[in-house]
Amino acid sequence: MGLLGIDIGGTSIKAGIVSREGRILAKSRIPTAREAGVAGVLEGIKKLVEDLRERAGPGGESPAVAGVGVPGSVEAEQGLVRLAPNLGWQNVALREQLQELLKLPVTVDNDAHMAALGEMWQGAGREYGDLLMITLGTGIGSALILGGAVHRGAFGYGAEMGHVKVLPDGPPCRCGGRGCLETLASATAMVRMAERELAAGCPSLLSGRRPLEARDIVEGAARGDEVSRKVLNTAARYLGTALANAALVAGPAVIIIGGGVAQAGDIVLEPVRRAFAEALGAWQVKAVPVVAAQLGNDAGFIGAAYAAQNLLGG
Template sequence: MRIGIDLGGTNIAGGVLNDSGELLCAKSIPTDAQRPYSEVIHDMGLLAVELAQMAGTSIDSVESVGVGSPGTPHKETGNILYSNNLGWENVPLVQELGRYIPVPIRLDNDANCAALGEYAAGAAKGCRSAVMVTFGTGVGGGIVLDGKIHSGFNSAGGEIGHMVIVSGGVRCTCGRKGCWESYASATALIRMGNDAADRNPRSLLASMRQRDRLNGRLIFDAAQKGDAAANQVIKGYIWYMAEGITNLVNIFQPEAIVLGGGICAQGDYIVNPIREYVAQGVFCKQVALPRMVTATLGNDAGIIGAALL
């Protein structure tokens, strides 16, 4: 049995995986990230111990504990170099957690863990390679090649949301201009929706905004009801999604591209046009395209992937 812990800015979610890769039990506790890091890590240790008991075993009998953390973890030292979400810098996570857990502890980035989870047990199961893209507040991702997460010699790679797709474009949270994240995140979709509502005060989009703050789902709803302004926003947004995915296909030609994040609840409504744009834009048109699929494990992906590190 293995334990996976998905450390988030809001919650710490953990679960126990059996030898067939099935999630036996799971539990989530609040992170309360403002506390000193030693207290957060103490709670992670207690959670792992409790999870082992829930699965009918003890913590010293599990094979390993894996942790998916936001930000940039250093796999070899076990330190979190930097995490914006947690407000952590150079936190010796593995060393501290080792005070409560007597088995090997492995560490990686949370987006990489989600990708590994979908690769091993979700939408990309059975594929040799996969790139997962999560379209949320930002654009995150993970690259899995032949069963291994690819994150560069220093564990800081795989930041696919920060490839520039519009040189000199909208300023990104990372400081550069025109990153994919600034055009394909849910945050970007809402920005584009608000701009369109400003320009089209008689649109359904604008009247929706008078009742509610715009979110991704409302913009999709307005488009599906035939609102021209919303349709233009969605068309542009899907095109930006596809621009980045085409880059990923050209570079990696993974067997599967897994689309994750809330926006992917739209299913074929976004997947079909993305597939078409990618087919038109990809460099080599003589080979089969990667499978393009939406994530199937939801929040469990991060737990399962962490357990499999």
């Protein structure tokens, strides 16, 4: 009996059939047909799942349940996608539609929650039931797992780290606030900081890189570029401070950092660890490890498959 996990992203849909022990039996991905609306995306998912079933083969474990991660505001109990700007969706009864389409019980949740569950089950959080996961990308995604379950808060937006205010009167954020963490520590924010330094005439290995990307900054820092190192250290200071505040409130046993930038390893993580320890100060009774995520692009569908297990009962 297999578990179907689906991770719907703004540019691609990733899915896999996973065993109850966490082994990937088959996986695939397709572009997200955003311009075709909800119906077009669902049709793509149907074909993707058919392909996965064929890949798993007649002797494979046919999925009995499905979990789906979506980038946006999700009412998990109702299976309702309230708002998913990257998909252009609003008030989509996704669970109901997918159950009809796939002929399977379906659970739906935010993609960051699913990725954190994936890391807890088969990744960097395997030894922990209490963890905080942050994903650095265009924005900052986050999820808090307490006692092995997603912590949502009373209104569904618990652990929304990307919009924690870390700099009063700081840069404006798309949420309408100012000084949010994602305006200062996301991959997008790092690029913006580097571009300001270059515009000011600071000599750098980054000069002439167009379009400039966060990975260019990481590579520059590894080669000793001062602008790149300044950007990484500045972002790390804000991120480490925010993580320390979260640790004091929630007490996670481990903090996991995901996203392409974090995969660069210690050149990114060490400044964050230093800022985190400095911000905690005397409250750091026991060191909380800050580690890189391990599952990469598979985390979302693996976590969605894990979440689907609750539909099996028994």
